Amino acid sequence: MDWAPLSDAIAKNHTFLISSHLSPDGDNVGSQLAFIWYLKSLGKQVDCYCADPLPQKLSFLQDSALITQNKPSGGFDVLVILDCSNITRVGWDCGEVSIGMIVNIDHHRDNANFGALNFVDASAAATGEVIFSFFKHCGVAVPAHVAVDLYTAVMTDTGGFRFSNTCGRVLRVCAELAELGVDCADVYERVFSRHTPQALALQARIWSTLKFHLGGRVCSLDMPHSLLDEVGAKYSDSEGMADNTVTALGVEVGVMTKHSPEETHFSLRSKGSVDVGKLAKGISGGGGHSCAAGCTIKKPYDEAMKEMLGILESVL
Numbered sequence: 166m167d168w169a170p171l172s173d174a175i176a177k178n179h180t181f182l183i184s185s186h187l188s189p190d191g192d193n194v195g196s197q198l199a200f201i202w203y204l205k206s207l208g209k210q211v212d213c214y215c216a217d218p219l220p221q222k223l224s225f226l227q228d229s230a231l232i233t234q235n236k237p238s239g240g241f242d243v244l245v246i247l248d249c250s251n252i253t254r255v256g257w258d259c260g261e262v263s264i265g266m267i268v269n270i271d272h273h274r275d276n277a278n279f280g281a282l283n284f285v286d287a288s289a290a291a292t293g294e295v296i297f298s299f300f301k302h303c304g305v306a307v308p309a310h311v312a313v314d315l316y317t318a319v320m321t322d323t324g325g326f327r328f329s330n331t332c333g334r335v336l337r338v339c340a341e342l343a344e345l346g347v348d349c350a351d352v353y354e355r356v357f358s359r360h361t362p363q364a365l366a367l368q369a370r371i372w373s374t375l376k377f378h379l380g381g382r383v384c385s386l387d388m389p390h391s392l393l394d395e396v397g398a399k400y401s402d403s404e405g406m407a408d409n410t411v412t413a414l415g416v417e418v419g420v421m422t423k424h425s426p427e428e429t430h431f432s433l434r435s436k437g438s439v440d441v442g443k444l445a446k447g448i449s450g451g452g453g454h455s456c457a458a459g460c461t462i463k464k465p466y467d468e469a470m471k472e473m474l475g476i477l478e479s480v481l
């Protein structure tokens with residue numbers, strides 16, 4: 166990666182706005198916090214806006230309150246968009262603020278290169294990994310709390326080092342971060358093992374919808390949005406459930422649906438034989454990685470599920 170244009174853009178400008186995608190996850194939040202810290206350490210003026218609030222489990226990250234839901238106004242020299250394959254993923258209209266240039270830093274292979282400067286490394290497991298390589302290129306002395314941000318980014322985007330994007334390089338990056346002062350067990354526990362009773366009740370109800378299709382090659386779980394009020398849980402309490410759909414023997418593709426009466430959102434997971442990223446892209450508003458992707462079908466659950474199973478039958 167040629168980092169010189171990024172270093173130049175940072176050196177020549179003063180006011181920065183950072184943003185990332187809706188439904189913030191560990192990579193989104195960790196990457197934003199690391200980049201806020203870096204720019205502030207250089208004396209830059211930095212604002213950060215995320216259209217959705219952070220999940221509670223990520224609020225332990227130092228300075229997480231710097232990621233605000235205060236809609237930006239006025240002008241900024243540079244808008245830095247992190248972890249977004251396209252600009253609509255930020256969930257707000259960037260045209261509402263006056264922006265000198267857009268810098269796009271990401272690791273999604275379907276990134277639309279929407280920035281004036283684009284730093285997209287599709288081989289990286291997380292945007293946090295891309296940022297860490299930039300920091301190393303610049304010789305930045307990364308403090309422990311920023312190492313925690315970046316470690317959280319990589320840990321979450323690899324599903325706790327379980328996904329196929331976990332490789333020697335990724336583990337070496339995490340080893341370097343650990344040596345900078347990350348308490349790995351503490352981060353894992355905070356992110357993956359702290360559930361409210363309502364969250365577990367929600368997950369129990371989701372498990373009760375377990376179904377197998379297409380001769381056992383597809384497994385599905387479903388969450389009607391109305392379930393949240395029923396058990397007093399939050400939308401984010403269902404996070405991670407989609408990963409369970411590919412844990413059964415014989416299953417090639419897992420489908421986790423979340424539906425309202427009008428539309429059905431699909432989280433797709435693959436064991437590898439089907440590229441669900443490609444599949445989701447063929448459906449309006451969809452996208453993602455080859456083993457984890459998402460899309461929405463604007464139809465009620467029964468109809469949408471029938472359509473999805475038809476698509477899956479044609480590729481399995």
Ligand SMILES: [Mn+2]
Pocket residue numbers: 192193248272290291292322
């Ligand atoms: Mn990511």
